[in-house]
Amino acid sequence: MKKFAKAGILVLAATAMVAAVGTLVEKDFSVSDPLTLRAEDFVPTGDIERGARWTLTPAADAGSNVYATMRVQLPAGKQDLSGKGVYVRVKNNTAIDTPFLFSMNGTNGHRVSASKNTANYTLFDANGANPTSRTSGRDWDSYIVLPANFDGFVYMEYGSELISDDTGKWPGNAGTEMTYNSVFALYFTATNYYEGFIDLSIGDVFSDEHAALDVSTLSDEAFGSIFVKDQNADKVNIARLEKTLTDFQPEGDLKGGADLSVTHTDDDLGAYFRFQLPATKQDITGGVYMRVKNNTGKITPVQFYVNCTNNHRLMLPTNADIYTLDANGENKTALKTREFGSYLMIPANFDGFLYIPNEVLVTDTSWAGSAGTSATLNSIFAFYFGISTKYDSYANFSIGDIMTPTTVLYDGSEVAADDFAANFPADYNGQYWTIKQHEGGFVPAAPEFDYGTVNFGDADVEGGGHLTFTRGEHDSDFAGMDIKLSSHDASRGDALAITLKNVSGDFPMLLTAVTTSGETVSLGGASAGKVKFVSNSGEVTNGIWGGNPVSIKTPTPFEGEMVIPYDTFVGDAGFSFEKLDHININIATFYDSGFNNIFGDVGYITHEDGSYHKLLDTSSLTEAAFKDAFKTTGVEGLAHLSRYRTPKASSWIGDVKIIDSLNYEDDEVLKQNVTYDIGDNACSYQKSGDGMKVHIGPYEPEGHVYGPYMCLGMFDKGATTDRKVAYREVEGEKEYARGITMYLKNLSRREIGINLQFDENGTTAKGTSSERWIVKSYPANYYAYDVVKDANYTLYAKSDQIQIPVGFEGYVRIPFESYSVPDWCHGDGFPGTDDELNLDKFTGNFFLTSDNTRYEDMEFFIKNVGLYFGKTSSGFLDDSHTIKANMGL
Amino acid sequence: MKKQFRFLTVLASAMLLASCGGNNNPAVSSSEKPADTSSAVSSKDEGSSEAKTSADDSQPVEEKYNVAHGTGALFAEKEGFYAREASVFEEGGKRYVIYSTNETKGVDKVSFALREGNKGADGKWTYGEKKTILSASDTGWDKTIAAPSVVKGNFVKGEDTYHYLMAYQGNGSNGNVANSIGFAVAKTLDGDWVKLEESCNFTYDADTYGEQNYGYGSPELLNLGSDGKLVMFYSWGETNLSSTRAVTLNFADLNNPVKEKGFRDVTVKGLVDKGEFTIFANAGFALDTTDPNDSHILVTRDVFPLSSIAPGHSSSVEIAVADISIVDDITESWSHMGEITGFDTVGETDETSLGWDQIFASTFVTDEYGHVSNSEHPEVIYSACDGQGSYESDYRFSGFLCSKTM
Numbered sequence A: 001m002k003k004f005a006k007a008g009i010l011v012l013a014a015t016a017m018v019a020a021v022g023t024l025v026e027k028d029f030s031v032s033d034p035l036t037l038r039a040e041d042f043v044p045t046g047d048i049e050r051g052a053r054w055t056l057t058p059a060a061d062a063g064s065n066v067y068a069t070m071r072v073q074l075p076a077g078k079q080d081l082s083g084k085g086v087y088v089r090v091k092n093n094t095a096i097d098t099p100f101l102f103s104m105n106g107t108n109g110h111r112v113s114a115s116k117n118t119a120n121y122t123l124f125d126a127n128g129a130n131p132t133s134r135t136s137g138r139d140w141d142s143y144i145v146l147p148a149n150f151d152g153f154v155y156m157e158y159g160s161e162l163i164s165d166d167t168g169k170w171p172g173n174a175g176t177e178m179t180y181n182s183v184f185a186l187y188f189t190a191t192n193y194y195e196g197f198i199d200l201s202i203g204d205v206f207s208d209e210h211a212a213l214d215v216s217t218l219s220d221e222a223f224g225s226i227f228v229k230d231q232n233a234d235k236v237n238i239a240r241l242e243k244t245l246t247d248f249q250p251e252g253d254l255k256g257g258a259d260l261s262v263t264h265t266d267d268d269l270g271a272y273f274r275f276q277l278p279a280t281k282q283d284i285t286g287g288v289y290m291r292v293k294n295n296t297g298k299i300t301p302v303q304f305y306v307n308c309t310n311n312h313r314l315m316l317p318t319n320a321d322i323y324t325l326d327a328n329g330e331n332k333t334a335l336k337t338r339e340f341g342s343y344l345m346i347p348a349n350f351d352g353f354l355y356i357p358n359e360v361l362v363t364d365t366s367w368a369g370s371a372g373t374s375a376t377l378n379s380i381f382a383f384y385f386g387i388s389t390k391y392d393s394y395a396n397f398s399i400g401d402i403m404t405p406t407t408v409l410y411d412g413s414e415v416a417a418d419d420f421a422a423n424f425p426a427d428y429n430g431q432y433w434t435i436k437q438h439e440g441g442f443v444p445a446a447p448e449f450d451y452g453t454v455n456f457g458d459a460d461v462e463g464g465g466h467l468t469f470t471r472g473e474h475d476s477d478f479a480g481m482d483i484k485l486s487s488h489d490a491s492r493g494d495a496l497a498i499t500l501k502n503v504s505g506d507f508p509m510l511l512t513a514v515t516t517s518g519e520t521v522s523l524g525g526a527s528a529g530k531v532k533f534v535s536n537s538g539e540v541t542n543g544i545w546g547g548n549p550v551s552i553k554t555p556t557p558f559e560g561e562m563v564i565p566y567d568t569f570v571g572d573a574g575f576s577f578e579k580l581d582h583i584n585i586n587i588a589t590f591y592d593s594g595f596n597n598i599f600g601d602v603g604y605i606t607h608e609d610g611s612y613h614k615l616l617d618t619s620s621l622t623e624a625a626f627k628d629a630f631k632t633t634g635v636e637g638l639a640h641l642s643r644y645r646t647p648k649a650s651s652w653i654g655d656v657k658i659i660d661s662l663n664y665e666d667d668e669v670l671k672q673n674v675t676y677d678i679g680d681n682a683c684s685y686q687k688s689g690d691g692m693k694v695h696i697g698p699y700e701p702e703g704h705v706y707g708p709y710m711c712l713g714m715f716d717k718g719a720t721t722d723r724k725v726a727y728r729e730v731e732g733e734k735e736y737a738r739g740i741t742m743y744l745k746n747l748s749r750r751e752i753g754i755n756l757q758f759d760e761n762g763t764t765a766k767g768t769s770s771e772r773w774i775v776k777s778y779p780a781n782y783y784a785y786d787v788v789k790d791a792n793y794t795l796y797a798k799s800d801q802i803q804i805p806v807g808f809e810g811y812v813r814i815p816f817e818s819y820s821v822p823d824w825c826h827g828d829g830f831p832g833t834d835d836e837l838n839l840d841k842f843t844g845n846f847f848l849t850s851d852n853t854r855y856e857d858m859e860f861f862i863k864n865v866g867l868y869f870g871k872t873s874s875g876f877l878d879d880s881h882t883i884k885a886n887m888g889l
Numbered sequence B: 001m002k003k004q005f006r007f008l009t010v011l012a013s014a015m016l017l018a019s020c021g022g023n024n025n026p027a028v029s030s031s032e033k034p035a036d037t038s039s040a041v042s043s044k045d046e047g048s049s050e051a052k053t054s055a056d057d058s059q060p061v062e063e064k065y066n067v068a069h070g071t072g073a074l075f076a077e078k079e080g081f082y083a084r085e086a087s088v089f090e091e092g093g094k095r096y097v098i099y100s101t102n103e104t105k106g107v108d109k110v111s112f113a114l115r116e117g118n119k120g121a122d123g124k125w126t127y128g129e130k131k132t133i134l135s136a137s138d139t140g141w142d143k144t145i146a147a148p149s150v151v152k153g154n155f156v157k158g159e160d161t162y163h164y165l166m167a168y169q170g171n172g173s174n175g176n177v178a179n180s181i182g183f184a185v186a187k188t189l190d191g192d193w194v195k196l197e198e199s200c201n202f203t204y205d206a207d208t209y210g211e212q213n214y215g216y217g218s219p220e221l222l223n224l225g226s227d228g229k230l231v232m233f234y235s236w237g238e239t240n241l242s243s244t245r246a247v248t249l250n251f252a253d254l255n256n257p258v259k260e261k262g263f264r265d266v267t268v269k270g271l272v273d274k275g276e277f278t279i280f281a282n283a284g285f286a287l288d289t290t291d292p293n294d295s296h297i298l299v300t301r302d303v304f305p306l307s308s309i310a311p312g313h314s315s316s317v318e319i320a321v322a323d324i325s326i327v328d329d330i331t332e333s334w335s336h337m338g339e340i341t342g343f344d345t346v347g348e349t350d351e352t353s354l355g356w357d358q359i360f361a362s363t364f365v366t367d368e369y370g371h372v373s374n375s376e377h378p379e380v381i382y383s384a385c386d387g388q389g390s391y392e393s394d395y396r397f398s399g400f401l402c403s404k405t406m
Helices: A220-226 A623-629 A667-673 A883-887
Strands: A016-020 A023-026 A052-056 A067-073 A085-092 A098-106 A111-114 A121-125 A132-134 A143-146 A151-157 A162-164 A183-191 A199-207 A211-213 A227-229 A236-240 A258-262 A270-276 A288-294 A300-308 A313-315 A321-326 A333-336 A343-346 A351-356 A380-388 A396-403 A408-410 A433-437 A465-469 A478-484 A495-502 A508-515 A520-523 A532-535 A540-542 A544-546 A551-553 A558-565 A569-571 A580-588 A597-606 A611-616 A630-634 A639-643 A656-660 A674-678 A683-688 A691-696 A709-714 A727-730 A733-736 A739-746 A752-764 A767-775 A781-786 A791-796 A802-804 A809-815 A842-851 A859-868 B073-075 B084-091 B094-102 B110-119 B125-127 B131-135 B144-157 B160-171 B180-186 B193-195 B215-223 B229-238 B241-250 B263-265 B283-288 B296-302 B316-323 B335-341 B358-367 B379-385 B400-405
Touching: A052 A067, A067 A199, A067 A220, A067 A236, A098 A199, A143 A151, A183 A199, A220 A227, A227 A236, A258 A270, A270 A433, A300 A396, A465 A478, A478 A508, A478 A597, A478 A623, A478 A639, A580 A597, A580 A630, A623 A630, A630 A639, A639 A667, A656 A842, A667 A674, A667 A683, A683 A709, A691 A842, A739 A752, A739 A802, A752 A859, A767 A842, A781 A883, A802 A809, A809 A859, A809 A883, B073 B110, B073 B125, B073 B400, B084 B379, B084 B400, B094 B125, B094 B144, B110 B144, B131 B144, B131 B193, B144 B229, B160 B215, B160 B229, B180 B215, B215 B283, B215 B358, B229 B283, B283 B358, B296 B358, B316 B358, B316 B379, B335 B358
Parallel strands: A791 B263, B084 B144, B084 B358, B144 B215
Antiparallel strands: A016 A023, A052 A199, A052 A236, A067 A183, A067 A227, A085 A151, A085 A199, A098 A111, A098 A143, A098 A183, A111 A162, A121 A132, A121 A151, A199 A211, A258 A396, A258 A433, A270 A380, A288 A351, A288 A396, A300 A313, A300 A343, A300 A380, A321 A333, A321 A351, A396 A408, A465 A597, A465 A639, A478 A580, A478 A630, A495 A558, A495 A597, A508 A520, A508 A551, A508 A580, A520 A569, A532 A540, A532 A558, A544 A551, A597 A611, A656 A859, A674 A709, A683 A691, A691 A859, A709 A842, A727 A733, A739 A809, A739 A859, A752 A767, A752 A802, A752 A842, A781 A791, A781 A809, B084 B094, B094 B110, B110 B125, B110 B131, B144 B160, B160 B180, B180 B193, B215 B229, B229 B241, B241 B263, B283 B296, B296 B316, B316 B335, B358 B379, B379 B400
């Protein structure tokens, strides 16, 4: 076997040309002559995609040289290759004329091989045209020599180009004939020292009469059983070719890409930069698409190489087709590579995509790293770009997004300026390149100001406006509240802060800021995500948005600051935070009348130093000033505004938990907390000392729907849940209250009957409703202690009233056993009534009633309404459980 | 003894000492009609002599005694005299009955009498002559008196130590309204009884409660210990309420008598009345402190509603027991023990008798301190009388004190 030079470009010394059947003509591979070997005009067609890529592991030295074989095992039922000859779809992936041995075995063991040193095969291009007779030029063994970069079909005619070896070399031939209609396999063999560079792709196999192997239809499992490592299998490498995604339409732009220009030198220097593939995106299966723009009106040749991570280098072959697509990724058009070297020939003024199919790439054998390595298309290190600083220094182009059909290798819009250089580093003579990031790169958002770090000081809702609503009749019924600020200059701030407490669900509100001259701004659509809620515990949450106009929902439950950056407001151009007059809160009452929020202090936050400054301090407002600052707006009668006072945490006197001390600041505050439930004129009441004085009025039938009773309600406003807790913890156990207590003083000269009723959130299988508990009629009884006389009593209720004895002043205790649910609290309207007192459902709501017909003009004082917990006695046997003892009076 | 059938006629205005709750309840608290002092009719009966007591040898032969036509009578008063509302205790082997009776034959004006009883070998008690120990005043708060209750203790006033304290009901009219409770002390039961100053009284406040309410009545004194601490139960009647109340007293130092400023409406839970609402009044009490850790209190009380037949007392009494804490704890409850009705008082030989018409004002036989040692089978002393009939003699003087052991 003659040896070929191992290194460098293989130069074929001799060719043979076949002029006619049986006549061998020495032929130069570079010459194409019409072939007359075949009688029919059979045009071969076949795929190479999904076929096999056959390479060998090169031997280190001649002494290690071995023959290594890939066997193409025809599957059963696909073994008929009868006809005039066999076609094999092949591609030479190297720029080297590549010889290999070719044989075929019949299923009977008979072997035929390529003839020696004759015009023993014909080449067709990839379109099945331009047949060219070839001969290996080798007078030993059965070689076929594929030209460098060949991509097409090899045809061997039976009997003349594929012939039996009758020398006895193949023992199977003795006594047998080749069965072309029953072919076992095709064999591709080469030596791994002398042909260690071999890199062939094998596709379809067929005859002019039968198709035997269609590689595009093979499953991976079938492929593995067809393309088999045979002789010296450990030296044989077989990889399945990937399908070329020819229908991929790239999308990409130049944003954040590389703007490239070159410094001219008088010397012809090759200056290089590279695109560094990310470590996690190194697979270029399917080919490479690059968004490119030529900023000059001249064709710009740019050298292009692809380095694999194993240092194997690939290049563009000369006069090979790569492709361009327009900026929309359409109109794929072939673009020739340069006639020498490895060049991208970027068209003048080009603005689109360059597509480099993997199949185009060939091994750069001049690169030292290519020796002894194979291409790893799924593990690429970088793309190298080079230019002549002398001849092509006019180059000025941009490379934008780079991708394969499945993976974006580079998206400049996601690359920040600080990270850009690492993607397009200068390489050899790189100092002659000017590499800049194209506009549109990633600009990180400025870090959000952390409102959780702001010290809001004593900002609270104390003394603020408690806003509730009645449902409007129309969906256009809006109502709300203006909050007028005490200070108006918020210009030094960056965000508005409104202290609020939500005691309802997350109902949306519209919010408008108004200047002293009437300009307004409101929450804008861009505000989404920017408005923050900072709870009193410092937790920061985003505001919940919705609707048009834009509204904000307060988290529920919530108490803290609603922070609105100034830049979220949209509205009048003349608006200035320097003259901020008031804030308006507006609610769609038809939908959201359940809104129940308390608005307190208003201030602004300065980002520069994170400081907070008040514009309104509600706790410092006098009652008159509060009324000026907080006013309802919108449809009259739908918005309800009261001044909020933080309910005192329940205080205890001995075993008594005070639910409502009735000790309010003044009459106005008293009447915000103790309201008429029924019978508007049935009584009058006012602050008196540390409690409340009640005057029982006359019975006026017209004003009393429910009977001749006055009724004052002491309700839980929802601002605290402590008053609903009817138990206390004793050694880890719940100890429930035993009854209701209050302090009473008879201010009249007759005994006075009253009833202190309370509600339970009654729940049964039928539903939930308020279950009212009232003092039973006689013989319901209760305890009393006169603090002035130091006298204990147990007393009977009369009718449904407990009695405040004449001259009495002190505490009464009514055990729950003396309570019952009245008749009117039963029936369909009260599904929650079950006549079972469940103190876990205690509402903390009380109703103070008295019979106007019997106690008209009577007066009494009341305070410290609450629950008592201790066992109580009248002190008959001992005084350890008297009211006095239990309360520590 | 032959019982007579009584045709029950309904008379108006029986005393009702309670309200029924709610706005629409009928007006309450009509007072008992004043006793008609103009007639003096004694009961006639052809009954047996079982209930006869030994007559006073000094009386004229023609003097007659009331004859009990029910069972259990302790003794018989002479004709024209009644016996009711007793306070009964045993001391030193003797039994002492202090009770309301009239001083003058046929005149319905109460004074308090004492009879001493001795127990015979057959276990039956026989009682001696009665002695008037305390009379109503001519004027003042106790022109009319009733319902004595006596308890033993030590009550010191100056250099005198009195051993018996009496509480009694009185009013300044001849009726039964605006009653107060006053006190008297004696060194011996049959000795001089000294009425205490009115400052010790539980005085009815007509200004506050009106002129026509019952006020304080039917006191029952029990001694809680040797330190002079007493408990007094009493009936209280006002507009819309009748109740039995308990207060503590300490009269050990009569110069500084201590009356508890407060009071307790004793619970009615567990008591059984005939009407919709339980009225707790006219009650007697006893303590069983045999086991200091399990002390009980007994009650015997008129069952309401009262009879509609004059004199309009109850027609039965109820006996119940409870833990002593019931006085203190309004969530406690009485346990019904039994009842004494007219049927219980039918004589064994009386085939046609219906027993006593009206059974009321009951008490227990206790020791001198108001205690019993057997709360399971207490002896109840109750008042019994005839009701007004179409043919009877003056029913007002038909009253007997009777006994039943539960």
